[in-house]
Amino acid sequence: MDVLVLTHAWRPLRRISWQLAFQWIFAGRAEVIETYPDRTVNSARRAWPMPSIVRFLRRVRRRLRPRRITFNRRNVWLRDRGRCQYCDQRVASDAFTYDHIVPRSRGGDTSWGNIVVACLPCNQYKADLTPEEAGMRLRRTPVRPRALPDRAATDLRWRAGMPTSWRDYLGTVAWWTDALE
Numbered sequence: 047m048d049v050l051v052l053t054h055a056w057r058p059l060r061r062i063s064w065q066l067a068f069q070w071i072f073a074g075r076a077e078v079i080e081t082y083p084d085r086t087v088n089s090a091r092r093a094w095p096m097p098s099i100v101r102f103l104r105r106v107r108r109r110l111r112p113r114r115i116t117f118n119r120r121n122v123w124l125r126d127r128g129r130c131q132y133c134d135q136r137v138a139s140d141a142f143t144y145d146h147i148v149p150r151s152r153g154g155d156t157s158w159g160n161i162v163v164a165c166l167p168c169n170q171y172k173a174d175l176t177p178e179e180a181g182m183r184l185r186r187t188p189v190r191p192r193a194l195p196d197r198a199a200t201d202l203r204w205r206a207g208m209p210t211s212w213r214d215y216l217g218t219v220a221w222w223t224d225a226l227e
């Protein structure tokens with residue numbers, strides 16, 4: 047279960063695991079704002095309501111940003127704005143394929159510069175060809191991103207499947223670019 051974290055000023059900050067939320071609660075850093083109905087975390091002694099939203103009790107002065115952007119599927123998807131880099135179609139973050147621009151069979155490596163998000167049809171069409179051979183054009187040259195600004199839009203805009211309790215806190219504010227209080 048994911049927990050939505052709000053800043054001291056009630057702005058959405060990030061999603062975290064419930065385990066981390068409990069650490070912050072017990073450390074006195076965060077308070078519970080909402081809980082999931084009918085969900086508990088059981089310790090030997092008692093059952094705790096499962097938080098769905100927590101809020102920092104103090105202001106966070108330091109701007110929280112990824113220390114270093116890890117090369118993983120999710121971040122590749124974020125870098126490419128969730129779109130196939132050949133045909134620009136949107137692909138779901140949990141169901142996309144990624145394409146080796148220079149195929150592995152031709153010596154292409156698995157790196158920021160050689161991996162892009164691709165929809166399944168484009169990926170299958172391209173197969174073991176280079177983009178030139180397949181007559182396909184990349185929409186942009188992939189590089190290691192310095193920041194993933196769209197994380198706000200993709201992670202923290204309310205959409206179906208997210209806990210309904212988050213809805214009031216997500217979506218409208220252009221909060222990501224603001225410095226944190």
Ligand SMILES: [Zn+2]
Nearest residue numbers: 130133165168
């Ligand atoms: Zn495509």
